[in-house]
Amino acid sequence: MWVFKSYNCELCGSDFVSRTALKYHFRQKHLGEVHCEECGQEALREILHDHSKKSAHDRSSTEIHKLNWECLEERDIMHMATETSKTCRMCSQYFGTALREKHDMQEHHFTANKRAQTSAGFSPHNMLECKSPQELKKFLDENILPASGSLSAACMGEIGVLLRLIQSCFPVPTSRMIQGGSYIKGTDTRGCSEIAIVLLSDAFANVNNCKKQLREALDALRENLKQTPHGNRILMGKKAPLSLRFNFLCTESLHSHSVEIMAYYDVLGPTPSTDLKLRLYGKLYHCADSEEAQLCALALLPYQVDFVKTSIKRVKELIRLMIHWLQTSFAYPTKENKFRRLPSSYTMELLTIHVWELAGKPLFFSLLQGMKAVLELLVRYADIDVVWHSHYHPKFPIFVKVNQKHTRPFILDPVNPTVNVCDTCNAWDEVAHVSRCSLRKPLFRGVTVKSPWLFTNKW
Incomplete structure (x- = not known):
């Protein structure tokens, strides 16, 4: 997944790719409206009293938190920050690295005790309740790994049809399509499959020309897809300035894929x-227009996919376990941390690959030992310092500056x-807390570190 900058609405938490889009949203959504403390929704000042009597307030707090969680999760997938994202969990105000923690304490009294209360949320049948490596492997096979065999083949066929359908329905002629997301990389889980599609067209002369045509082209694609025989299996999401999002239901395997489509001109070529590539890095480093940077970064998607996709099967299984842990071990956001941003799945993929490399890239290893090593590093998140040089030299000026x-x-x-x-996450302290709690669960009870994971003894 690529990494984007987003502008956050402090009232409702929605993200936007430009200040202009944020201002338009604020005028349309919030002027003349106030925040209802009871249900978290917005209501006109004149009808706030009547609104407070509505059945929305009859919902349990768990249901409301679940809705907020799903909304935050969707935003996390679609918009990533290119700058340090040290936003407040309670009011989304931006801070530098050192000031954020001070603000949390002074303005919101976000103490260690409150963090502990709002961070962890393990489900009753969480995989951490397994009591042996054999039970973990069984849980992986039955609950996390995607369907295999004929169901996998049927799914692949339907995705192939969908991709051809997207190209034919896009109103602008395309020269090339690049694909990303967890499904393409082979790190998707049974409950979370993402497909990112970038349509490259020579019809876009430059970035300004692309930005002018893109919204109209995506709107036309949206309507064209609805008219196809697959239209009844496409659930469209909310409109976004630079992309089209929807869920696609596979009829054979009875699960859905989260799809995001973007388009640009072919900056790098095949x-x-x-x-x-070095000139593109320079452009991204000096680019002041967030939308332009977002579009230019699309050219790097194939290389991000290849970096993860070329990992061995065992590493991908470990990645799936860690992504499942990320999805099932945290509490739903509350008023105390409603703007919390957890690490992205791409961040977890890279961190897992790094830990495997520290172990010497073993071909065969214990998934239990691998999970333990990743969680222990998350506890020590301030020590995470990871750089690869497969695409840029250590003396490359931009790398040196960053x-x-x-x-x-x-x-x-x-x-x-x-x-x-890592800048997509503003709650590393919560991640560390949940990691510590996870290491005390039955799955890791009595587990001693074995080779090739002995390096973790130094942590």
Whole structure:
């Protein structure tokens, strides 16, 4: 998944890719409206009294938190920050690295005790309740790994049909399609499958030309897809300025894929030279227009996919376990941390690959030992400092500048030296707390570290 900058609405928490879009949203959504403290919704001042009597307030707090959680999760997938995202969990105000924690304490009294109360939320049948590696493997096979065999083949066929349908329905001629997301990388789970599609067209002469045509083209694609025989299996999401989002239901395997479609002109081409990639890095580093940077970064999607996709099968199983842990071990956001942002799935993928590399890239290893190592590193998140140099040299000027001013945790995108993927998360202290709680669960009780994971003894 690529990494984007977003502008956050402090009243409702919605994200936007430009200040202009945020201002328009604020005028349309919030002027003349106030925040209802009881249900978290917005209502006109004149009808706030009547609104408070509505049945929305009869919902249990668990249901409301679940709705908020799903909304936050969707935003997390679609919009990622390119700058340090040290936003407040309670009011989404932006801060530098050191000031955020002070603000949390002074303005919101977000103490360690409150963090403990609002962070962890383990389900009764969480995989951490397994009591042996054999039980973990059985849980992985039955609950996390996607369907295999004929169901997998049927799913692949339907996705192929959908991709061809998207290209034919897009009103602008396309020269190439690139694909990403967990489904393409092989890290999707049974309950979470993402497909990112970028349509490249020579009809877009430059970034300004693309931005002018893109919204109209995506709106036309939206309507065209509805008219196809697959239209009844496409559930459209909310409109976004630079992308089209929907869920696609596979009839054979009876599960859905979260799809996001974007379009741009072919900045790099199918076989770019090293110089061309370095010039793109320079453009991303100096770009002041967030929408332009967002579009330009799409060209790097194939390299992000390849970096994860080429991992061995065992590493992908470990990644799936960690993504499932991320999805099932945290409490729904409350008023105390309603703007909380957890690490993205891409961040978890890279962190897991890094830990496997620290172990010496073993071909065969214990998933239990691997999970324990990743969780222990998350506890020590301030020590995370990860850089790969497969796409840029250590002396590359942009890398040197970014590396000099980075803050921990730090995982530099292996294909983009301008982005620290850890900056998408503003709640690393909550991640550390849940990791500590996880290590005390039955799954890890009595587990001793074995080779090749002995390096964790130094942590």
